[in-house]
Amino acid sequence: MTDQSFRSNYACVVGGAGPAGMGFLFNAYKTGALASLARSGLLVVDAALAVGRGRLGDYHITANSVGDVFLDCLRDPALLPIFAPLEHSAAFRRLRDDPHGAPMLTQVGELLAHASTLFMRYVTQHLGVEVALGTRIEKITAQGDGSFQLALRSGSCSWQVDAGGLVLNLGGRQNREYLHWSLAEQDLHLAHDGPIVYSSDALLSLSPAELVELFGDRVTSDSQFTVVGGSHSAFSVLDNLACALDCLGLERLTLMHRAPIRLFFESVEEALAAGYRVDEGMDVCPVSGRVNRSGGLRYRAHQVGTDVLANGHVSGTRVKVELLRLADRSPATRERLEQCCSEPGVMVQAIGYQPCLPAMRHANGEPLQVRESKGGLDSDAAGCLRDFNGQPIPGLYSFGLGSGLAANPMLGSERSFDSRIYGVWQFHHDASGRVIEALQEHLAGQTQQSREQALDAPLDGTPFVLSALG
Ligand SMILES: Cc1cc2nc3c(=O)[nH]c(=O)nc-3n(C[C@H](O)[C@H](O)[C@H](O)COP(=O)(O)OP(=O)(O)OC[C@H]3O[C@@H](n4cnc5c(N)ncnc54)[C@H](O)[C@@H]3O)c2cc1C
Missing domain, CATH: 3.50.50.60 (FAD/NAD(P)-binding domain)
Structure with missing residues (x-):
């Protein structure tokens, strides 16, 4: 020095x-x-x-x-x-x-x-x-x-x-006010005695052992873990929580997301071969021909996204993922969205920076x-x-x-x-x-x-x- x-x-x-x-x-x-x-x-x-x-x-x-x-x-x-x-x-x-x-x-x-x-x-x-x-x-x-x-x-x-x-x-x-504001846009409000909120940034910085130490005593067969977001960070949190807490008996994670889950593909042909529906006007980059080039999930997050969409599980674990679309106004989905915001549990904010x-x-x-x-x-x-x-x-x-x-x-x-x-x-x-x-x-x-x-x-x-x- x-x-x-x-x-x-x-x-x-x-x-x-x-x-x-x-x-x-x-x-x-x-x-x-x-x-x-x-x-x-x-x-x-x-x-x-x-x-x-x-x-x-x-x-x-x-x-x-x-x-x-x-x-x-x-x-x-x-x-x-x-x-x-x-x-x-x-x-x-x-x-x-x-x-x-x-x-x-x-x-x-x-x-x-x-x-x-x-x-x-x-x-x-x-x-x-x-x-x-x-x-x-x-x-x-x-x-x-x-x-x-x-x-x-x-x-x-x-x-x-x-x-x-x-x-x-x-x-x-990741400002907490931004989470409150995003939920309020969908007429959702976090109850005072509702979930404890963590930022994805903080959780992604923890090793599997540290996640077990933090959440170990909160995992039960009906514990509620909700991730809010739909990007690389949100799917990485699903992956890390599922991999770390599966052995403790975590059964389910919930993902509350606004936009459709978007996967990245090198080309429309590759996407179609994988059974992924492409809106050619909206999802394809006119310069490279790639699908969801900027906003699509890639690599491990792509794998997790693919499995969640196909069979509702985080790959390699027994943990199920429930998908709740924020804009979905059906009574059953609204009820679940409100439960996630009002009942004790864990909520992870992964809606950008x-x-x-x-x-x-x-x-x-x-x-x-x-x-x-x-x-x-x-x-x-x-x-x-x-x-x-x-x-x-x-x-x-x-x-x-x-x-x-x-x-x-x-x-x-x-x-x-x-x-x-x-x-x-x-x-x-x-x-x-x-x-x-x-x-x-x-x-x-x-x-x-x-x-x-x-x-x-x-x-x-x-x-x-x-x-x-x-
Ligand atoms: C979860 C996650 C995954 C990502 N994965 C990828 C990836 O795979 N590939 C990719 O290309 N990008 C990725 N990114 C995007 C991006 O590359 C990273 O976020 C990267 O760390 C951003 O760099 P930065 O310099 O903008 O911010 P930071 O990495 O946060 O660095 C900010 C710097 O500013 C300093 N600083 C802060 N406040 C002050 C202050 N008041 N005065 C002086 N210094 C200060 C800090 O000490 C730090 O060194 C990812 C982002 C996130 C959040």
Whole structure:
């Protein structure tokens, strides 16, 4: 560990060095933009003591993409010398030896963390990129000229830096209010003495043994476990609960879902051969011909979804799955939906993520509100966030978990998918690529004079912060 002091003004601050923030940095290095950003002042800030892993490596589930998709993010010739030591990484070798299999996310997290540490060591030593780990962004003030002031805290030390542009990917969270609101839309309300609610994020981070420890004494022949959602996370929760609690006698899980269960297929022919009904206008990506390309269940979640739809069981277990469609108004289904919300038991919220954002203000002290969109935050095609009135906030970019990007018509998606797209490959390619271009344009537009003045600003009050990269 080394002590390091920071200056007070940067051309760009990258807030959050999880898979999305690192995707931006890797891509900026590949395109040559990182060197010029670093020359003008580039600070990477993360609350964790290590880079690259984010939350992804915490999930005890299978990825929704094959190993080669993650390896592709590290494959550029410009990165080869930096990543040579990955040969000694067990996670790297595992993915490389089975590139067409879907790996466990714990392995993916290990690989991304190792690669990101190697990368940050290189760019801090050779390009002058600065890094503040163990440091939280607590407050952001938009100065009104496209630049920002950030209040940072590391332990008991707090200080401020100015940034000409801000790439903000601080991850997502699952607000309880969002669950209440989604249920209320269907005239459903959680009773005070009803189920105990858990987030899918918390449960997916538990090993089978930890799930047994948490729920072991609540499993009876008629215990009620309800999962709310219909995506990769929801089916992964069904899978993990069924596999962990089957041996304790768990008989049934209930899935409350809004949209139809959608499965991914490489082509319409493959879907039809599997007996899956395809709405060609809504479910097929016009660019790739794939079925439910953005919103369909893949790999292990696909297997669980297929078995649940076909025979009502989680594959490989004796646990049955009851499907309850939220919009189903038949008396029998309504009765079951109301029971799930009112009777004691467990309910798991797996209906997406809301963004983690620090307090944001205008220079005059008024709150800066960013506009939400289904599945994330509203942004323009370049990932520039929009304010409450729909106007882009110049210089503020986000595309990671809780934000995402709208589907790009050039790259394709299915019409039935109306949420936001995010994933590691996108972070390293399309999503960050658009931000890099827009950020460079934004910084070029800020006057040379103001940047020079700012770079000469005094260093008063800049504390020492521990860097864990050494
Ligand atoms: C259950 C689940 C499964 C997924 N599976 C896949 C998959 O198989 N394949 C795929 O490509 N994608 C997958 N994703 C999507 C996505 O790749 C991951 O969610 C990924 O972790 C998102 O990266 P991120 O950097 O946006 O957020 P995070 O991983 O949450 O990282 C956020 C970073 O910001 C830092 N931070 C937070 N607050 C602050 C603050 N105030 N100041 C400074 N730093 C802060 C954190 O320390 C962290 O390092 C999955 C998502 C989920 C939820």
